[in-house]
Amino acid sequence: MHEPSDQSLEAASPPRPSGKPQAQRGKQAQPTPPAREPSARQPSPRHRASIPSLRAQIYKSHIKPVWCPGCGHFGVLAALTKTLAHLELPPERVAVVSGIGCSSRLPAYLAVHGFHGLHGRALPLAAGLKSARPELTVIVAGGDGDGFSIGGNHFLHACRRNQDLTYIVMDNEVYGMTKGQASPTTQPDWCRSKLTPQGTGIRRFQPAAIALAAGASFIARGFAGAPAGLTRLLAAAIEHPGFAFVHVLSPCRTFRPEQQHWKQQVHPCELEPAQDLAQAAALMQRDDGMALGILFRQRIPVYAAGVAPITEQALRQIAAHSGALAEIEAELCR
Amino acid sequence: MSAPSPDAVIESVAELLAHALELEYASKAHYEQLADSMNVHHNTAVADLFCSFATLSADHAAAVAARAGDTDLPRIPPWGFKWLCPDAPEGGDCLDPALSYGMSTVQALEVALHNERRSRAYYAHCAASAALPEARRLAADMAAEAAEHIALLEQMLADERRRHRDTPDDLDPPHVPA
Numbered sequence: 001m002h003e004p005s006d007q008s009l010e011a012a013s014p015p016r017p018s019g020k021p022q023a024q025r026g027k028q029a030q031p032t033p034p035a036r037e038p039s040a041r042q043p044s045p046r047h048r049a050s051i052p053s054l055r056a057q058i059y060k061s062h063i064k065p066v067w068c069p070g071c072g073h074f075g076v077l078a079a080l081t082k083t084l085a086h087l088e089l090p091p092e093r094v095a096v097v098s099g100i101g102c103s104s105r106l107p108a109y110l111a112v113h114g115f116h117g118l119h120g121r122a123l124p125l126a127a128g129l130k131s132a133r134p135e136l137t138v139i140v141a142g143g144d145g146d147g148f149s150i151g152g153n154h155f156l157h158a159c160r161r162n163q164d165l166t167y168i169v170m171d172n173e174v175y176g177m178t179k180g181q182a183s184p185t186t187q188p189d190w191c192r193s194k195l196t197p198q199g200t201g202i203r204r205f206q207p208a209a210i211a212l213a214a215g216a217s218f219i220a221r222g223f224a225g226a227p228a229g230l231t232r233l234l235a236a237a238i239e240h241p242g243f244a245f246v247h248v249l250s251p252c253r254t255f256r257p258e259q260q261h262w263k264q265q266v267h268p269c270e271l272e273p274a275q276d277l278a279q280a281a282a283l284m285q286r287d288d289g290m291a292l293g294i295l296f297r298q299r300i301p302v303y304a305a306g307v308a309p310i311t312e313q314a315l316r317q318i319a320a321h322s323g324a325l326a327e328i329e330a331e332l333c334r
Numbered sequence: 335m336s337a338p339s340p341d342a343v344i345e346s347v348a349e350l351l352a353h354a355l356e357l358e359y360a361s362k363a364h365y366e367q368l369a370d371s372m373n374v375h376h377n378t379a380v381a382d383l384f385c386s387f388a389t390l391s392a393d394h395a396a397a398v399a400a401r402a403g404d405t406d407l408p409r410i411p412p413w414g415f416k417w418l419c420p421d422a423p424e425g426g427d428c429l430d431p432a433l434s435y436g437m438s439t440v441q442a443l444e445v446a447l448h449n450e451r452r453s454r455a456y457y458a459h460c461a462a463s464a465a466l467p468e469a470r471r472l473a474a475d476m477a478a479e480a481a482e483h484i485a486l487l488e489q490m491l492a493d494e495r496r497r498h499r500d501t502p503d504d505l506d507p508p509h510v511p512a
Contacts, residue, residue, distance in 0.1 A: 043355060043399040050352045050407035053359035053425070064370035069435050074367060074428040082412040179509060225429045227421045232413040251429060254508045260431055 055085035061111045072224030072250030072259075073103050076170055079227045080139075081110070083234040094137045097126040099146035102177045103170035103250065106141040120150025123158045126165050131304065134164075137238060144171040148184040148205045159214035162242045163303040168234070169207065169245070170224070172252035172259065180255035192255075208295055209284045211245045212277070218244035219280075219296040223266045224251065229292060236294060242302045249290070262290070269293035342416045344464040350472055351398065352407040353415060353460075357453060358395035360425030362388050368426070368433070368445075375435035380442045387446055391424065401472075418459055423452035440498055443491040450487055454480035 048054055059081040067073050084094060094112040098104035100119035107114025113136070117125045126140040147155055147169045158167065173190075175181040182196045184205035191199045211219050218240040222230035230248065237244035249266065251259035273294035274280035280296040287295070344350045365388035372381035417423060432445050457480055460473035 043395070043402075044404070047355065047399060047402060047407055050409050051355045051359050052410075052412040053356055053363050053422070057363065064374050065367070066374050067371070069368065069371045069375070069437070070429060070431070070433040072429060074371075078363070078367075078428070079412075086412055225420065225427065227425075227428075228413040228415070228417075229420075232411070235411075253429075253433075260429065263429065 052082050056081035059084045063108050068254050070253035075224030075227050079230040082231045096139045097122050099142045101143040101146045103143040123154040138165050140167045144185045145175045145183040156214045159211050159216035161303045166237045166244045170248050170250035172250050174252050174255045176252050207247045216245045217242040217298050217300050220294045221247045223249045225263050266290045273297045344460050347469045348405050348407050350469045351402045354398045357422045358391050360422035362391035364426035383442045423456045424449040440494050447487045450483050
């Protein structure tokens, strides 16, 4: 688990490029941009409050993303840092937990607490962290394979548990890190992987509908190519008391280049966020998977705000039973 | 928390300045991210170019800050800016099809030119639609500055195209079955 560094706005801008010498691709000579007289005048502190992109910088770590240029995950990273800045969450009060995959690299690129965990196990890790440290804003991030396949069972139970977590799934309908295999959200006839040359033939996982059926209290869908809207959704999700699931359509440039068309296919959700299950179920039936916005939001009791401290009464009960427990232990451990 | 309507207009000079500062800092962040990305993929020529653009954006931001002086600027949520495009005009589009780890300096200049043209279009729109004459004048000045940048970038692009007729080969293409 890495910890946020204590950095000012100025310190958040690393020297660029890095000092490590790197090979020149194509041996291109660099054109020289026009020189301008730099001004010493920087935004005053009160102006900084008016510049989201500047305030977002303090949430970025100095680690350079290895995502492919053109990857949707860059949009999610930008939206998340702007959201944290907008909500004025101190970096030391935020933790981002992930599993494995391209999108699960997210914690490394943020200057908040981070935990890059096991494949599919981001949600139980986050649940443990939130139970032990309820004062933290805990955000879980991952991809469609990590969240809906390897971690599918955790997803269901996190939805119904309604612990105060925000779960961002960057869905590109493919396992990108392992070079492009079909994931739970891949179309059944997608046949560009050697593992599934005829397509999977399996119906797609429907994240929003399944989250609703499993009992999630906040369900939204965003698009990496619509950063302003995504920032708004993330802010609403983090502020929602309970489990907030944000399904982000995040195109994979390398293995699913056809997803570039998502820009033309996404559209705002026609209806207002559903407040009750019947209304939400009707909305889900009409959902084409490309509707953006808050799909469902309901206030229901939040799972234990933390692990309750052991009371005196509980301690007395434990002491009273200690003899019996010792007898059982002695019997079973003979 | 509602987003501005598409026909929302800039109401004041302070609001225009807030938009201009966000535009420049979004531009700086975008070019820094692209420079990082190119460095990671060992495309240092393009990385250096994006790095230079980031520095220029920082300079432009400083110039706007100097213009703002002690003006009180409105605090606008990230989704509340009145852009004509989904994000700040020079903030770039993370899904821009031109972006590639093997992109050339010509393509990088094309990306910058596209962003600068969006910036000019935005300021021209504000110059025509802002509520106050003072804000319209300032927007027109900014549009004129953006036009100068466009002219410079067009010249650089023409020079670069003359120097590099061909796009470099992708030396490490991803393995994607046909």
